Amino acid sequence: VPPIIVAVDALGGDQAPRAIVSGAIQAVRREDIGVTLVGPADEVRAELDRHGSVRQLPITIADASDVVGMDEPPLAALRRKPRASVKIAAELVSRHEAHAVFSAGHTGATFMAAHAAFGVLAGVERPGLAVTIPTRTGTAVLIDAGANLECRAEHLVQFGIMGAAYARVALRRASPNVGLLSIGEEAGKGNDLIREAHAGLVRAPVTFVGNLEARDLFSGRADVVVCDGFTGNVALKVGEGLAETIEQLLREELSASAVARLGALLARQAFQRLRRRVDDAEYGGAPLLGVGAVTIVAHGRSSARAVENGIVMAARLVRERVVERLGAALMAR
């Protein structure tokens, strides 16, 4: 069988193209996959050459001269820039020259480029961004992490079905528990959107465990946490911000007391290990579920190692036929 090829947006992200090219090289050295780097051919070639003898590696270049900036309105930018790297990358997939897209660039632009190039699965109105989060007992999937800021109840139900199908592959749970993020566990708790989505999820072909309070987000009670993109983004970023604040306050506390200082070094090492454990779960990127091909959105500040992991993740999701599984799950309604 020919290897899986991932189309990689070489211009997306704060450290592009350097971190992207390095990550791509590491990915093809690590696994039997191919990468097409999409960006200005000369610039990408020069980056590749910095790494020495990489001409034998399964890496090709697709020329793309433009990029969607992080502060541009994505729809207008994509219309104005037909040679934008993320657009060319998505079109490689629609022309069957690649199997998946990876981008650490503008999330909205990736979303729109993917949508335009290979559409959405039958039964999907809104693709959702699925982020893996750490829990006390392992990991869980939160969907939507910010792709859709205005949602109707039907969208949340579709997120639940897609999230469960994805969790079977990504978390290897045979029958993942699906929870609906709300302000209380009782079915009646929440706003109109939540009450209507609750009723829809009860009838959906998933293992629905009901409403989930935000304090249970990290408890492991649900394998799939369903929410609208605004709430999901706030929840994830509160988590990030608090982890940083606790780390800093803990550092201050540890240096404040002469007695505690004795344990400071060891405790900080422990906290660093903990941070890595938490960060590892997010590593690589988040799949956009519901579009017609595997599409991985990565953090703008992705390092070469994060890019490597994201590309490997994209190939794995192609190999495990996650798009076909999502399609089947949606048909089962």
Place this chain on the structure above:
Amino acid sequence: VPPIIVAVDALGGDQAPRAIVSGAIQAVRREDIGVTLVGPADEVRAELDRHGSVRQLPITIADASDVVGMDEPPLAALRRKPRASVKIAAELVSRHEAHAVFSAGHTGATFMAAHAAFGVLAGVERPGLAVTIPTRTGTAVLIDAGANLECRAEHLVQFGIMGAAYARVALRRASPNVGLLSIGEEAGKGNDLIREAHAGLVRAPVTFVGNLEARDLFSGRADVVVCDGFTGNVALKVGEGLAETIEQLLREELSASAVARLGALLARQAFQRLRRRVDDAEYGGAPLLGVGAVTIVAHGRSSARAVENGIVMAARLVRERVVERLGAALMAR
């Protein structure tokens, strides 16, 4: 001057009436205030008598035989139970027999009882729950913490004005910075509600610093964080849940490594101190801003010490004329 009298719902909360009565005794011993305990007279009297010679303290009892359960729909429950403790407590204020209400019972019921008894200030469509949260640099006020699950932009603007007036008293900031919780700092980021509220806050008589990302919630960039009650509740509970999870994971990390174990005891002591620093900010309860009299809503699991702090807080807000200040701030639009 006669002392300020706080009407205390003796039946509200997981540990009622015991923790409520103990907290009230501690409060009147600590400050020159009076308390009216609202609950079944016999039961409250028996609790008071457990504490020995308290007959000289400025504590009276107002008989109320019923309570709104935590899982009851509050509007229906208040209609069915004219002798509900929180209702009687609010009515003491409207009859000028008390200056403020404190309840650790059903938040929605307290909200509705207060609204029915003494209404809302001119210019207020929705009262908002203001919670004090810890930040890197001190504390901030988040409004609304969960009283209004469906909000329009105008409600968020009113929360900003009330939150700023409250922060001047509670945080002692002359010109508090007001931020709008969203998914990005740029004015255009967010959903329709946020964009419209942003425009309204720009025109409002507050020091508006623009949108605030959720990761900046604890950074101290804003003294007043404005959001709808659904988002506010999720943000606060994600914070609580993550703090608990980090504490537990840290404990596991510290006991996992033989080397780290050496510092475990000291580090845990530091973390406990940190937790107290974080918890202290929330201690006592949250004022419901926009109703016609000081109304403090406390956590259902409030201890006697939390009740004591909440009652003292209620008296302080009466003394500092916070309701009048809110009214003036709303008139200044």
